[in-house]
Amino acid sequence: MAKTLHETPSVTKGRDVTATQTKTPESPKELREMSSGRGAAGDRIFSGAALAAGVLILVALVAVAVFLVVQALPAFVAPQSQIANGQGFWPYIFPLVVGTVIAAAIALLIATPISIGVALFISHYAPRRLAQILGYVIDLLAAIPSVIFGAWGISFLAPALVPGYTWLSNALGWIPIFAGPPSATGKTLLTASIVLAVMVIPIITSVCREIFLQTPKLHEEAALALGATRWEMIRMTVLPFARPGIISAVMLGLGRALGETMAVALVLSSGPLIASLIRSGNQTIAAEIALNFPEASGLSLNTLIAAGLVLFLFTLAVNILARWVISRHKEFSGAN
Amino acid sequence: MTAIATSGRRSALTRNRLPRYAPWASLAVGLIVGAALSTLVGFSLFGWGLFAAIVYTLVYVSWSGAVEGGRKARDKLATSLVIGAFIIVVLPLFSVIWTVLEGGIKGFLTPGFLNTSMNGVSGIQDNMSVNTGGRVLGGIYHAIIGTLLITLWATVISVPIGLLTSIYLVEYGEGRRLARAITLFVDVMTGIPSIVAGLFAAALFATIFGPGTETGFVASIALTVLMIPVVVRSSEEMLRIVPNELREAAYALGVRKWRTILMVVIPTAISGIASGITLAIARVIGETAPILLTAGFATKINFNVFSDWMASLPTYIYFQILNPASPSNPGPSIQRAWGAALVLIIFVMVLNLVARLVARIFAPKTGR
Numbered sequence: 001m002a003k004t005l006h007e008t009p010s011v012t013k014g015r016d017v018t019a020t021q022t023k024t025p026e027s028p029k030e031l032r033e034m035s036s037g038r039g040a041a042g043d044r045i046f047s048g049a050a051l052a053a054g055v056l057i058l059v060a061l062v063a064v065a066v067f068l069v070v071q072a073l074p075a076f077v078a079p080q081s082q083i084a085n086g087q088g089f090w091p092y093i094f095p096l097v098v099g100t101v102i103a104a105a106i107a108l109l110i111a112t113p114i115s116i117g118v119a120l121f122i123s124h125y126a127p128r129r130l131a132q133i134l135g136y137v138i139d140l141l142a143a144i145p146s147v148i149f150g151a152w153g154i155s156f157l158a159p160a161l162v163p164g165y166t167w168l169s170n171a172l173g174w175i176p177i178f179a180g181p182p183s184a185t186g187k188t189l190l191t192a193s194i195v196l197a198v199m200v201i202p203i204i205t206s207v208c209r210e211i212f213l214q215t216p217k218l219h220e221e222a223a224l225a226l227g228a229t230r231w232e233m234i235r236m237t238v239l240p241f242a243r244p245g246i247i248s249a250v251m252l253g254l255g256r257a258l259g260e261t262m263a264v265a266l267v268l269s270s271g272p273l274i275a276s277l278i279r280s281g282n283q284t285i286a287a288e289i290a291l292n293f294p295e296a297s298g299l300s301l302n303t304l305i306a307a308g309l310v311l312f313l314f315t316l317a318v319n320i321l322a323r324w325v326i327s328r329h330k331e332f333s334g335a336n
Numbered sequence: 337m338t339a340i341a342t343s344g345r346r347s348a349l350t351r352n353r354l355p356r357y358a359p360w361a362s363l364a365v366g367l368i369v370g371a372a373l374s375t376l377v378g379f380s381l382f383g384w385g386l387f388a389a390i391v392y393t394l395v396y397v398s399w400s401g402a403v404e405g406g407r408k409a410r411d412k413l414a415t416s417l418v419i420g421a422f423i424i425v426v427l428p429l430f431s432v433i434w435t436v437l438e439g440g441i442k443g444f445l446t447p448g449f450l451n452t453s454m455n456g457v458s459g460i461q462d463n464m465s466v467n468t469g470g471r472v473l474g475g476i477y478h479a480i481i482g483t484l485l486i487t488l489w490a491t492v493i494s495v496p497i498g499l500l501t502s503i504y505l506v507e508y509g510e511g512r513r514l515a516r517a518i519t520l521f522v523d524v525m526t527g528i529p530s531i532v533a534g535l536f537a538a539a540l541f542a543t544i545f546g547p548g549t550e551t552g553f554v555a556s557i558a559l560t561v562l563m564i565p566v567v568v569r570s571s572e573e574m575l576r577i578v579p580n581e582l583r584e585a586a587y588a589l590g591v592r593k594w595r596t597i598l599m600v601v602i603p604t605a606i607s608g609i610a611s612g613i614t615l616a617i618a619r620v621i622g623e624t625a626p627i628l629l630t631a632g633f634a635t636k637i638n639f640n641v642f643s644d645w646m647a648s649l650p651t652y653i654y655f656q657i658l659n660p661a662s663p664s665n666p667g668p669s670i671q672r673a674w675g676a677a678l679v680l681i682i683f684v685m686v687l688n689l690v691a692r693l694v695a696r697i698f699a700p701k702t703g704r
Contacts, residue, residue: 040592047593054500054505054509056497057568060564067536068369068539071539071542115421115422125415141429143684144681145622145623146477147624148680149432151677152435154433189585202429231524232411235412252527261625262650266658289535290531290628293629297547308531311532318527
C-alpha cells in the first residue's frame with residue numbers, strides 16, 4: 001500500500017506519510033478489504049493488465065512493421081524481371097511516390113492558407129455564438145467518410161472543373177503543369193488534389209482553432225492596448241504563439257493526404273507519370289494498392305505490400321519530423 | 337475596436353475613418369462590376385461571386401488605404417481574406433452534403449433498399465428497371481450488417497486495450513521510459529495510413545492462415561489498428577484532467593489504487609471517455625480502404641465475421657460506383673451508391689451527436 005502511494009508522483013512526500021499513518025478504515029467493509037490479501041492481488045492484477053495493454057500496443061506496431069516486411073520481401077529479392085510486368089520494383093514504385101508527393105503537396109498548398117483563415121475566422125473574427133456552431137460543423141465535416149468525398153469528386157467536382165481546365169490549357173498551356181489537351185472528364189491529378197484539400201481542411205482547421213484559442217489573452221490585450229489593429233494583434237501574438245502548432249497541424253494533414261486512398265482511387269483516371277496536372281495520368285501509392293489488390297496474387301501481391309511498406313515508411317518519416325518540430329518549440333506554444 | 341466611432345458627429349477621434357456605409361457601398365460596386373466582368377467571359381453564378389469578391393476587396397481596401405492609411409487597409413485586407421477563406425470552405429462542404437442528400441434520397445426511399453441485399457441482382461435486373469421504368473432492385477442490408485459487425489468487433493477489441501493503456505500511461509507509467517515509448521508509438525500509430533493498416537491485417541492473416549484469408553474479422557483487426565490510438569489519446573486526455581485531489585482523498589481513506597481508479601478516477605472521466613470512444617467509432621465506421629483489402633466483396637448477407645466475405649457500406653459505395661452492375665446502364669448502381677452514402681453519413685452524424693450529448697449529459701458536476 002505504502003509502496004503504491006510512493007509511486008504516485010502527485011502525492012507529495014509529507015502528505016504521503018500522513019496518508020499512511022491515518023489510514024483508519026471507516027467501515028467494516030473497507031477494514032476487511034485492507035486486512036485480507038484480496039485487494040493487494042487486485043492491485044497487482046490491475047496494474048499488470050494496464051501494463052500488458054501498453055506493451056501490446058508496442059508489439060502491435062512492431063508486428064505491423066514485421067509482417068509488412070516479411071510479406072514484402074519477395075518483391076525485393078525476386079528477379080526484378082518478374083515484377084510489375086518486367087519493370088522491376090524501383091522503376092515501378094518511383095512514379096507512384098512522385099505522384100503521391102505531388103498530390104499531397106498541391107492539396108496542402110491549397111488547404112493550409114484556407115485552413116488558417118477559417119481557424120482565425122472562428123477563433124478571432126466570428127461572434128462567439130456563431131463560432132461555437134462553426135467549430136461543431138467543422139468537426140462534423142472532419143468525420144465525413146473519405147469514400148463520400150471521392151464520390152462527390154467524381155460526380156460533381158470533376159465535371160464542374162472541365163471548363164476551368166480548358167481555360168487553363170488555353171491561357172497557361174505553355175507551363176508544363178497546365179499542358180493540354182485537358183481531360184474531357186476532369187478526372188485528373190489536380191481534381192484529386194482539390195478533393196484531398198477539401199478533406200484535410202477540416203482536420204487542419206480544427207487543430208489550428210484549438211491552438212489559436214489558447215493564445216494568452218493578456219498578450220492579445222496588450223497588443224490591442226498599444227494601438228494595434230486586429231490583424232497586427234494576430235500577427236504579433238497569435239501567429240508566433242501558434243507557429244509550431246500550425247506546423248504540426250499541417251503535418252497531420254500531410255499524413256492524411258499522403259495515405260488517403262479512396263478519394264484518389266475514385267477520382268483519378270490513372271496512368272503513367274506525366275508533368276501535366278490537367279490530363280489524365282499519374283497515380284498515387286495508396287490508390288494503386290486499392291485498385292489492384294483485389295485481383296492480385298503471388299508476386300504481384302508481394303509487390304503491392306512492398307509499395308504499402310514504402311508508403312508506411314514515408315508517412316512515418318513525416319510524422320517523426322512533425323514531432324521533432326513540435327518538441328523543438330515546446331516551451332512557448334500551444335502544441336503540447 | 338470600432339466602439340469608439342459610435343457618435344454621429346465627426347470628432348477628432350473619428351476623423352480619418354471610413355463612413356459606416358463603406359463596406360455596403362463597396363459590396364454594391366463589387367456586385368455590379370462583378371456581374372459585368374463575369375458576363376464578359378461567359379456568365380455563371382460562380383464567376384459572378386468570384387469577381388464580385390475580388391472587386392469588393394480591391395475597392396474596400398484601396399478606399400480604406402486612401403482615407404485611413406496603410407495599417408488600417410492591411411487590417412481590412414486581412415479581414416476580407418479571412419472571411420473569404422471561410423466562404424471558400426463552406427461552399428464545397430455544403431456541396432458535398434447537398435450532393436449526398438440529392439442523390440441519396442431517391443435510393444434511400446426505394447422500397448426494400450434497407451432490408452434486401454444485392455444477392456442475385458445483376459446487370460439484367462438493372463437494365464430491366466431502366467428500360468421498363470420499374471423500381472431499382474437490390475439494397476444495402478448486407479452492407480449495413482457487415483459495417484455494424486466489423487465495427488462492433490473492432491470496438492470490442494480496441495476499447496479495453498486502449499482504455500487500459502491510457503490508464504497505464506496516466507496512473508502507473510508517469511515518467512517511465514516504457515510510458516514514453518508507448519506515447520511515441522501511439523503517435524506513430526495515429527499516422528498510419530488506413531490502407532497500410534489493411535495491408536497489415538491482410539499480411540498477418542495471410543502469414544498465419546495462408547493467402548486469401550478474407551473475412552470480416554480480418555477487417556476488424558485492420559480497424560483496430562486505426563482505432564486504438566484514437567481511444568488511447570482521448571481517454572488519456574480525459575484521465576489527466578481528473579483532479580489529483582480526488583485520488584489523494586481516496587488514498588487517504590485507505591482505498592487501494594486499483595479501486596481508486598475503478599471507483600473514483602474512471603467514473604469522474606467517464607463522460608469524456610465515452611464520447612471519445614464514440615468519436616473513434618465514427619472515425620472507423622467510414623473507413624473504406626482497410627475493408628476493401630481484408631473483407632473481400634460480398635453480395636450476400638453474412639452474419640459470421642469469422643468465415644466468408646463480408647460487405648460494408650463504404651466498400652459497397654466504392655464498388656457500385658467503380659464497377660456498376662450493368663456497365664451500359666450505370667444509373668441504378670449510382671442511385672444505390674448515393675443511397676448507401678446517405679445512410680453512412682447518417683450513421684456518422686448520429687454517432688457524433690451521441691458523443692456530444694454523452695459528453696454534456698454525463699459530465700461530472702463540478703462545484704465551480
